[in-house]
Amino acid sequence: MFSFLNNIPQVTKNILILNVLLYLLTYFFEGQGIDLHRSLGAYYFNSPLFQPFQVVSHFFMHGGLIHLFLNMWLFIMLGANLERLWGPKRFFIFYIASALGAFVLYNIIGVYQIEQLKTVLTASNINLDVFNNIIKNSSSQSELLSNAKNYLLSLPDISISSLDQIQKYLSLTMTPLVGASGAVFGILAAFAILFPNTEFLLYFAIPVKAKYLVGAYFIWELYQSFNGSEGDNVAHLAHVGGAIVGAVIILFWRKNDKQNFW
Numbered sequence: 001m002f003s004f005l006n007n008i009p010q011v012t013k014n015i016l017i018l019n020v021l022l023y024l025l026t027y028f029f030e031g032q033g034i035d036l037h038r039s040l041g042a043y044y045f046n047s048p049l050f051q052p053f054q055v056v057s058h059f060f061m062h063g064g065l066i067h068l069f070l071n072m073w074l075f076i077m078l079g080a081n082l083e084r085l086w087g088p089k090r091f092f093i094f095y096i097a098s099a100l101g102a103f104v105l106y107n108i109i110g111v112y113q114i115e116q117l118k119t120v121l122t123a124s125n126i127n128l129d130v131f132n133n134i135i136k137n138s139s140s141q142s143e144l145l146s147n148a149k150n151y152l153l154s155l156p157d158i159s160i161s162s163l164d165q166i167q168k169y170l171s172l173t174m175t176p177l178v179g180a181s182g183a184v185f186g187i188l189a190a191f192a193i194l195f196p197n198t199e200f201l202l203y204f205a206i207p208v209k210a211k212y213l214v215g216a217y218f219i220w221e222l223y224q225s226f227n228g229s230e231g232d233n234v235a236h237l238a239h240v241g242g243a244i245v246g247a248v249i250i251l252f253w254r255k256n257d258k259q260n261f262w
Helices: 001-006 011-029 036-040 054-060 065-086 088-123 128-137 139-155 160-174 182-195 210-226 236-256
Strands: 199-202 204-209
Touching: 001 139, 011 036, 011 065, 011 088, 036 054, 054 088, 065 088, 065 182, 088 128, 088 160, 088 182, 088 199, 088 236, 128 139, 128 160, 182 210, 182 236, 199 210, 204 210, 210 236
Parallel strands: none
Antiparallel strands: 199 204
16 A cells, blocks of 8 residues: 555645545544534535535545546546656646536536526525525524424425525535546546557456547536536536636646747
8 A cells, every 4th residue: 555655746645535534534523413514615605504624625625436446546546647748846836726627617607507507596586695595504404494494484485486596596506626636637638638649458358549539538528517417416517617727727728838848
């Protein structure tokens, strides 16, 4: 185990350790009745649960072991090579910038959707200040649903369409974004631009060049961002954002530092 870690460059190794540590802490605190996903996951900027520190904390959290493993596997396999190529400082800047860019793009559509729902709910005589306080002060999902139900029952003539909008509002404002996938997609994009003809074994058998594999993956994520991905609990738009930011950074660095860039 330690020999494996010793072969990983410093920044890559520290990010890996931090992700694994927070994953273990998540399940330790879950046994104590504390939900770190709710606290450290990121929400849309206009969600009542949003806190500024979540902009950074969310990309060190993961939703499960498979989520963590896949992200860290790609991160170590490709990120370690990029850190050796660029050095720790440039690689760290790239990783953080890709993660932040992914979060910003993820917010663009979600923030707009929430604002649209606020307009509809306000027109239905729902007091959003009261409703947002219910969201912030409920310590669990069951408590939230109970408090929200009691509030809605106190309103006269609430329509079915309003209930649908409320459900969408709850989903958008209360579902946290977790994971390093945005940063990992930035690394994928960088690797495909720098080493386009490197071959990966798809399903451990089919050789595919990086430029085709990553390009097809990006197109799939872009499609999923706007078509039929509702309910799959995957932030496809964050993946797209990370890839775009990663590609832009690489092309900018290449243009402005041709002597020392690759």
